[in-house]
Amino acid sequence: MFRYQTIRAVRCARFSRGLATAVNKGGAIPAALHLKTGQTFRGTSFGAPTSVFGETVFSTSITSYTESMTDPSYRGQILVFTTPMIGNYGVPVNQAPFDSQDVGVTLESKGIQCAAVVVGDVAEKFSHYAAVESIASWCKRHNIPGITGVDTRAVTTLLRDQGTTLGRLAVGADASLPAPESHEYWDPSLENLVDQVSTKEIYTLNPNGSVKIALLDFGAKANITRSLVRRNAAVTVLPWNFDFNTIRDQFDGLFLSNGPGDPQHCMEAALNLRRTINEWNKPIFGICMGHQIIGMAAGLDAYRMTFGNRGHNQPVLALASSGSIKAGRVYVTSQNHQYALELQDPFPQGWEPFFINCNDSSVEGIKSTEDSGKRVWGVQFHPESAGGPLDTIEMFSDFVTECKSTATISHQPAGVIGSSKVEIPLAQKAAGIA
Numbered sequence: 001m002f003r004y005q006t007i008r009a010v011r012c013a014r015f016s017r018g019l020a021t022a023v024n025k026g027g028a029i030p031a032a033l034h035l036k037t038g039q040t041f042r043g044t045s046f047g048a049p050t051s052v053f054g055e056t057v058f059s060t061s062i063t064s065y066t067e068s069m070t071d072p073s074y075r076g077q078i079l080v081f082t083t084p085m086i087g088n089y090g091v092p093v094n095q096a097p098f099d100s101q102d103v104g105v106t107l108e109s110k111g112i113q114c115a116a117v118v119v120g121d122v123a124e125k126f127s128h129y130a131a132v133e134s135i136a137s138w139c140k141r142h143n144i145p146g147i148t149g150v151d152t153r154a155v156t157t158l159l160r161d162q163g164t165t166l167g168r169l170a171v172g173a174d175a176s177l178p179a180p181e182s183h184e185y186w187d188p189s190l191e192n193l194v195d196q197v198s199t200k201e202i203y204t205l206n207p208n209g210s211v212k213i214a215l216l217d218f219g220a221k222a223n224i225t226r227s228l229v230r231r232n233a234a235v236t237v238l239p240w241n242f243d244f245n246t247i248r249d250q251f252d253g254l255f256l257s258n259g260p261g262d263p264q265h266c267m268e269a270a271l272n273l274r275r276t277i278n279e280w281n282k283p284i285f286g287i288c289m290g291h292q293i294i295g296m297a298a299g300l301d302a303y304r305m306t307f308g309n310r311g312h313n314q315p316v317l318a319l320a321s322s323g324s325i326k327a328g329r330v331y332v333t334s335q336n337h338q339y340a341l342e343l344q345d346p347f348p349q350g351w352e353p354f355f356i357n358c359n360d361s362s363v364e365g366i367k368s369t370e371d372s373g374k375r376v377w378g379v380q381f382h383p384e385s386a387g388g389p390l391d392t393i394e395m396f397s398d399f400v401t402e403c404k405s406t407a408t409i410s411h412q413p414a415g416v417i418g419s420s421k422v423e424i425p426l427a428q429k430a431a432g433i434a
């Protein structure tokens with residue numbers, strides 16, 4: 001490591017002089033994507049002139065690069081787009097009134113969440129009525145590096161065959177250094193990334209809504225909270241490790257959001273949820289990480305897939321009918337995940353598979369059985385889209401309708417938007433949670 005750092009320091013000093021000249025002359029800054037398996041892909045830097053480590057993943061989504069890049073589930077990941085041109089419709093303003101149905105942002109979170117982006121051809125010029133800046137300018141403002149000029153389909157073929165791979169995006173002087181030694185690659189799956197992206201404060205959106213839903217925030221995409229608020233739910237957002245059992249009687253339903261990293265880091269939440277499911281009979285709905293936590297609470301294991309599923313045309317087959325979902329029908333879905341629940345046989349008592357992936361037969365949803373007396377659903381895919389198809393968006397209406405059917409609480413307005421009128425037990429406050 002010392003040798004690596006020494007060479008790097010010397011070359012950086014020499015390079016920075018050259019860089020200043022190059023930039024002054026409008027020269028391109030070199031970049032290189034190194035994979036822990038030894039391959040290197042060279043190109044040109046855009047965005048922040050900074051080098052990063054991350055888990056290299058690919059997405060086959062054709063549109064919605066701004067939604068993908070602001071999805072907290074991509075935390076710690078170097079995101080490779082198979083779609084060749086990225087940036088051609090620019091980047092919009094990412095602010096909206098907090099007390100509006102946009103819940104404060106127009107994209108999926110306040111900032112860019114992925115560690116870096118890898119593209120074939122970055123669009124310097126952009127055209128869209130809502131665009132205010134280029135993807136390069138946006139990445140630079142958020143200190144996120146990008147590399148363009150890469151054969152992203154070659155990278156993807158490699159990742160498809162060998163699996164998601166640890167990587168480093170080296171920029172500027174770093175790009176001319178040797179690739180890191182194998183042991184130097186940082187592995188984000190070893191960290192609790194959920195704790196980095198979850199809210200630290202409790203707050204309520206649309207407090208005068210017709211049903212009161214608690215949302216455990218593992219790294220929620222804004223379009224999930226929008227999809228609930230737009231159905232006139234009052235949504236109280238809780239930190240990922242908040243014990244909902246201490247306040248569950250104040251709510252008509254519980255939602256578990258998507259989130260980054262290995263679900264094993266959320267075992268505490270799964271154990272809390274197991275108690276909620278056993279002792280509380282209100283509806284519970286989980287998406288992606290939330291679905292995995294529901295599965296872990298039900299006694300299923302979550303395993304790491306080879307390259308996961310990331311894209312907007314993933315077909316899933318419904319195995320049961322529930323609300324707007326009809327058994328036997330295939331739905332096209334938006335997906336972004338590396339882990340999945342085991343298709344255990346037999347399935348835990350009181351649970352059944354809900355959806356299966358038509359490409360790789362992985363579990364895409366589970367639900368409580370009719371005779372269990374429970375109303376719990378989890379889906380691995382993203383019904384809220386953003387981006388991708390809206391085939392399953394009505395699952396949010398199904399959930400809100402179920403919450404209304406069990407609502408026993410006369411809803412006094414919870415107060416001003418953004419205020420939390422939820423009674424928080426002293427024990428939780430003492431534990432420093434919320």
Ligand SMILES: NC(=O)CC[C@H](N)C(=O)O
Binds near residue numbers: 288
């Ligand atoms: N989008 C998500 O919630 C992803 C869930 C989990 N981090 C996975 O990669 O499988």
